[in-house]
Amino acid sequence: MNGTMRHSALVAVSLFLALVLFACEKIDRNMWDNPAFGPQSPPVRTPPEGSVPTKGLSHRPAMQAAASLSNPVAGSALDVEGGKALFTVYCVPCHGVSGKGDGAVGRKFSPTPSNIGPGGITRSMSDGEIYTVVSNGEGLMPSFAADISPVERWRIVARLRAFK
Ligand code: HEC
DSSP states (O other): OOHHHHHHHHHHHHHHHHHHHHHHHHHOOTTTSOOOOOTTOSSOOOOOTTOOOTTOOOOOOOHHHHTTOOOSSOOOHHHHHHHHHHHHHHTHHHHOTTSSSOSTTGGGSSSOOOOOSTTSGGGGSOHHHHHHHHHHOBTTBOOOTTTSOHHHHHHHHHHHHTOO
16 A cells, blocks of 8 residues: 555545544434423423512502501611612602602603602601502502512602601
8 A cells, every 4th residue: 555545545534434423413313402491481380379489579558458557667867868869769750859740751741740749749648658659650650669679668758758
């Protein structure tokens, strides 16, 4: 066997081996085609009946039941400060800095959002009722249950009570 022949033999063998290996992958795809499920792809298991989220369920009472709820937040200066910051982020766009319902977004509403400032509708509402409006929304006002935690909602109530 001269050099050239040996060379072509080597090439032929390599080609054959490559073909065999490639074919193996094509023929025996057990490991390749195993059933895999992507995140959220069906079948999704439904949680067993009666299961609760690990972080607990937030309390979203109906209006009638809400009236008697008392604010678990003591209303300390810190709570009011926290509530003030939250109020600025979540309520001011519609209700305005003064709470009168003249926020930049609120002005576009017809009728404009309720006055929740000093002397506004909140004077005749219980803490629980305000909490429930923020939790569930009312009329054109959206629910804030997904954005503001229960404790934070109560801090906003404390802030509204301290509104001057
Ligand atoms: C997207 C605009 C919008 C935002 C943001 C908003 N509100 Fe309102 N709010 C309204 C409108 C509109 C009403 C009037 C609801 C109705 O009676 O139809 C209202 C009414 C209210 C009322 C009185 C409910 C009643 O019975 O009349 C309270 C209390 C209140 N909002 C509190 C808040 C607080 C606290 C926040 C911040 C966490 C907030 N709102 C954020 C639009 C908004």
